[in-house]
Amino acid sequence: MVSVGIIESDEQMRATIRTLLLNQRSQEFNILFELERANNLLHQKALSPQLILVELKGYSTRVIKQIRIQFPKTNIIILSEIANIATVLEALRAGAVSYLLKSTCLNNIAPALIATHKGGSVISPFISREMVERIHDAKRREDLLSARELQIANGLADGLSYKLVADRYNLAVDTVRVYIKRIYRKLNINSKGELIAQLKY
Template sequence: MNAIIADDHSFIRMALKQIIQKEFSATVHEAEEGKQVLNILRSHDINLIVLDISMPGRNGIEVMKDINNMYPDIPVLILSGYSEDQYAMRALKAGASGYLTKDTAPQNLVEAINTIRNGDQYITPKLAQKLVKEFKGGFDNKPLHESLSDREYEVFCLIGFGLTISEIAEKQLLSPKTVSTYRARILKKMNIKNNAEIMKYVIENGLLDK
């Protein structure tokens, strides 16, 4: 098996690499950001991708969409520091085969990889309940933040965590002007007046957990 581990933290890549090599006798390629993932895909026959969401430049959801468009048969497991409530639904809609948080036990990671390699989706019981609730509730009861684009939602969460425009721009490799434009769209779409209201919304809707 040829696998890609994409995460901007070297110690996480090292830990994941050890697990995947031990359990699957895999050749593991490492990437720190989305462009590297796509470059590896162009030059190697890849069977599995373990992808983080928060990476420099384009986030994992955006990269996931590219992978799904160009290499739809490659299973992708999102392994993120963000809780399921924050990003799992978006990841699955973008084409991910499964979603786990980084505090998961190694045996759950192995189980998830086995599941998606067999062509199935890996969904935790908590996420399954969320999917059922969304199906039963239809589209009218969706929370306001689900109307945001993936990039808007990322900026929205970072504002909710207390980051400034400049800090978000540096973290996401964007200009402050671009971040301010996203912020303006967020305020308009959600009928929110300021950052304090964003922070309040994030807390009240359980989006603060990482």
């Protein structure tokens, strides 16, 4: 039997998830708690769920960190409407192991919980595809840019100024500017912000 906690603000969604889990034939679930908000977790300290399905609202992953502190051995599965890759990656870095979109068929929730319990990670297909495209974009950048251009681009993405990039690679600042113009042209971008956005994830 797999013990589960549910944190979801919508009462009807909580009821639907409960029904889906309790009617699951391939795996028996024991629902330890159903909460509307994560701050109600403080009253659940005596419990130790193996999985927590938690709604991620807004762009803060503070709730994940809170759960990790209180239940360090619990696997966290996110259920969210947010498909933004930066938020997904931040949630995974904060300690979530699976990420499901609410637009995913609800019948996929129980199999995702089972897979996570067995040591897997489940990411909604739309997000997985976006991640694959990011990897392809990174490969394309590597193919387009020379080794030196990649060094300079990564230096800028790390927050270094032109002067610090120049110092790091023993170049003149004007030479760095020439490289940056080439990088922008090759990547079809016009600003440092666009460059950072491309390299960040």
